[in-house]
Amino acid sequence: MSGVEELNENANGLTPSTVQMLEFHNGLSMAHILSVIAEIGVADQVTDGPLGVEELAKRTGTNADALYRVLRAVASKGVFAEVSPRTFGLTPLAATLRSNVDGSMRDVFRLQGQLCMLDAYAAIGHSVRTGEPAFEHVHGTTLFSYLTARPELSELFSSAMGNSARQIQRPVIDAYDLSDVRRLIDIGGAHGHLVAAILSRYPTMKGVVFDLPHVVPGAAGVLAKAGVADRAEMVGGDYLRAVPAQGDAYTISHVLHQVSDAEAVTVLTNIRKVMAPAGRVLVVDPVIPEGDLPHPGKFMDITMLMLTQGRDRTKAELVDLFEQADLRHVETVALSAPSSIVVAMAA
Ligand SMILES: C[S@@+](CC[C@H](N)C(=O)[O-])C[C@H]1O[C@@H](n2cnc3c(N)ncnc32)[C@H](O)[C@@H]1O
Numbered sequence: 001m002s003g004v005e006e007l008n009e010n011a012n013g014l015t016p017s018t019v020q021m022l023e024f025h026n027g028l029s030m031a032h033i034l035s036v037i038a039e040i041g042v043a044d045q046v047t048d049g050p051l052g053v054e055e056l057a058k059r060t061g062t063n064a065d066a067l068y069r070v071l072r073a074v075a076s077k078g079v080f081a082e083v084s085p086r087t088f089g090l091t092p093l094a095a096t097l098r099s100n101v102d103g104s105m106r107d108v109f110r111l112q113g114q115l116c117m118l119d120a121y122a123a124i125g126h127s128v129r130t131g132e133p134a135f136e137h138v139h140g141t142t143l144f145s146y147l148t149a150r151p152e153l154s155e156l157f158s159s160a161m162g163n164s165a166r167q168i169q170r171p172v173i174d175a176y177d178l179s180d181v182r183r184l185i186d187i188g189g190a191h192g193h194l195v196a197a198i199l200s201r202y203p204t205m206k207g208v209v210f211d212l213p214h215v216v217p218g219a220a221g222v223l224a225k226a227g228v229a230d231r232a233e234m235v236g237g238d239y240l241r242a243v244p245a246q247g248d249a250y251t252i253s254h255v256l257h258q259v260s261d262a263e264a265v266t267v268l269t270n271i272r273k274v275m276a277p278a279g280r281v282l283v284v285d286p287v288i289p290e291g292d293l294p295h296p297g298k299f300m301d302i303t304m305l306m307l308t309q310g311r312d313r314t315k316a317e318l319v320d321l322f323e324q325a326d327l328r329h330v331e332t333v334a335l336s337a338p339s340s341i342v343v344a345m346a347a
Contacts, residue, residue, distance in 0.1 A: 030077065033070045034097070035113025038106045042071070042080070043090065043097035050089030103167055107160040114153065116146065120306050127305050134306045143258075143307050148214060158218055161254070162191040168253065169197040171335040172284055176343075178249060181205055185247035187239055187271065188255035192219030196226035198251075207232045208244050239267045245274035253284035254339070257300070260309040261321060268325035272346055281327060283342040286312045287334070296338040318342050 014022075037043070040060040045051060053071065057064035068086055075082050080094040090098075096105040111117065116139060123134035135143050147154040178184065178198060182205060186195045189209035196219075199207045207228070209219045213236030223229040235244050239255070240263060250271045256264045271281055286297025301312035313321075319329045327344040334340045 033074055035109045038097050038109035039113055043094050044099055046090055047098060050083045050087050053086045104163050107156055107163055111156055111160040124306055133308055158190045158215055162193045166193050168337045168339055169194050171337045173197055173201055175333050175335055176341050178202060181249040183247050184249045185210055185244050187243055187250055187252040192222045194251060194253055195232055196222050196228055199228035199231055200226050208235055210235045210244055243270050246276050247279055248276045249280050249282060251282045256283055257285045257304050257312045258308040258310040264321050265324045268327060272325055272327055281344045284339050286338050287340040288312050288314045
């Protein structure tokens with residue numbers, strides 16, 4: 001029997017379920033490899049054209065043979081292409097790992113590869129057994145106090161979030177008309193990407209980026225680059241205590257899913273107490289469909305389980321939070337992105 005026949009026979013001997021489960025099993029190494037490829041910056045090196053692995057190893061301070069093996073593995077999934085033997089070039093998937101490009105995923109993967117995150121993932125059994133965040137179990141403190149004590153990591157976190165914000169901001173802005181809003185306040189606005197994009201679209205609107213005091217100064221550059229700094233304020237604070245007043249619209253993007261139900265009601269109540277009459281709250285979060293339907297929010301929810309006291313919620317769960325904060329659900333706008341806009345007003 002030739003080698004090829006043996007391979008076929010083995011392949012035929014595997015059930016589709018086994019093949020699928022092996023694929024899931026390999027997902028762990030795929031995620032780790034992508035993190036390291038993002039960290040060493042391979043995609044930036046081949047922006048101007050393909051490079052041989054020896055040159056890539058020299059430029060990235062890595063071992064050429066090991067680098068070849070990891071690139072060969074991810075190229076088999078369409079991330080980079082081996083354009084000639086041991087020479088790799090960009091593909092559309094690999095291009096997302098470049099820095100400073102619209103839609104860059106580089107910092108998202110770099111963040112995932114940080115030891116503090118990997119340690120938390122490794123302790124997911126603790127979360128499953130107790131319902132408590134593995135991150136707090138491993139590091140003895142909450143995610144955000146851990147980040148506050150580590151400025152470089154906090155910067156990487158905000159940059160990764162900013163990049164995902166850029167991914168979701170277009171669908172949000174396209175899907176929801178804000179032309180009657182005079183003052184928009186973005187709660188947990190990180191580096192101001194959403195405010196910058198919305199103010200660019202509506203030339204008379206004023207905006208506020210509200211986030212933790214050490215985070216919010218990072219918005220200055222983004223607002224200036226968008227040419228909206230003269231219409232934007234940056235306010236530092238704690239959304240569990242108070243939020244800026246008199247907004248006609250409060251966006252709160254990927255924030256409620258990182259806090260417990262009780263904290264979410266506190267944040268929503270803090271908004272409701274100070275918003276302008278007829279003001280609106282626009283929650284931008286995944287809305288988990290009922291049943292077994294596939295939805296990326298179902299995996300984002302596991303990240304929330306490990307890292308925070310939060311969770312990704314169904315529409316019914318969000319409506320229940322609104323009601324506890326004396327708000328009423330007005331509409332839900334499904335976006336093409338993993339998240340939707342769920343709108344509420346004072347009850
Ligand atoms: C997951 S990020 C979301 C950022 C951005 N809105 C987005 O959609 O990408 C959550 C943000 O909440 C901020 N945050 C965490 N705790 C906070 C608090 N107690 N008060 C105000 N902001 C807080 C974090 O600094 C972070 O920028």
